[in-house]
Amino acid sequence: MLRHVTTDIAIIGGGVIGLAIAERLTAEGREVVLIDPNPAGATVSQNAASYGNAGTIADYAVLPVGTPDVLRNLPSLLFDRNSPLAIRRAALPALMPWLLRFALQSLPAAAERNARNIARLMADACPDWLDLGARLGGGDILKKRGCLYVYETAKGFRAAGRDMDFRRSLGVSVDLIDPATLRQMEPALPEVEGGAAFFPKAVFLNDPGRMVGLLAAEVASRAERLQARAESLERQGDGVLVTGPGLRLKARHVVIAAGAHSRKLAAMAGDRVPLDTERGYHVEWDMAHPPVTRPTCPTTRGFYLCPMDGRLRVAGTVELGGLTAPPSPHRIAKLVEGAREIFPDLPAPDREWMGFRPSMPDSLPVIGPGRAGPDVIHAYGHGHLGLSMAPVTARIVADLLAGRDPSMDLAPYLPGRF
Structure with a gap:
């Protein structure tokens, strides 16, 4: 049944980014409609990054995926099936434009x-999450x-010194x-x-799923939620028309927070954004007492050992392969x-589990208004750091929609930067 809805702010996407933005805006008394295709009660879809992440609020994760070291090893990394960073060969033609930009962003000056x-956005990630x-x-x-x-x-440990000095800076x-x-x-x-x-x-x-559930419940108490897939944006004189199967909504402002599914909506809003998809994996073992007490990354293996509530989650690795291919049994193995x-x-x-991380070639999220005007705000592309950056992103978006100074130069994160 087609519903005709009008609102002040429409948020497209009900993952942790969209929910955090909705929570912040409704706390300020703004009228919000959240649009997401998942059924009510499903906090995030099973293939969304909000569902299967490592649970880390990673204030230390300030290095981009693309660095000079990665660039030097890129051919072997991409085509070694056992690499922590790999590519599905069938996806290579479609990924070439993204990979070329990724290579340029991995050069020394760009990577620094x-x-x-990244560090500017991550500085308040932990205190903002504690408050939320x-x-x-x-x-x-x-x-x-x-x-x-x-x-x-010992060689790996010695080599880490320079990396950690840079992070300290x-x-x-x-x-x-x-x-x-x-x-x-x-x-x-084991001893090392x-x-x-x-x-x-x-x-x-x-328990990231339980936290996102609490966030979703808080938003549901303050905002309307439409179970629908937004497939089209159209600017009109008095707002933005959002349509899709069973959906017709007019909003003064639209926030695109649809994660890995945001690129087409961004194009409709007037911005061509080089967003693509990393496919992340995890496996879990149920146990009362996980064998580690904090997230632990064996650095050469490219995954985290995560002590979840009642289970051990092993999460990580990066596979470039788009949104449609099935999970790789090899990556799970x-x-x-x-x-x-x-x-x-x-x-x-x-x-x-396998899910989708929305990723940009420079590892920076897309946050801010597009070229066509401030009636559409972009908030996606956080890659590995969506959970960490959710409340930070929400604060920036709320400031923009209220006409406040976000106290940060947003030029590096704008959708038109490429």
């Missing part, structure tokens, strides 16, 4: 600039235990710890020759194999 711009969690009644989900990068070899708190200290912190991990980098200020969500190399007694996993 991108890191500084408290408002939602989910403070018990947020754990202030930091995060570990583990280096299995961007405001990241990090301590380099020896194997004995690592053993004290996480006694179930190297050591670890400990990020003490990082927090994590031990490599996660299981890597986890068992660390914890040999793990049985068959209880579940597995």
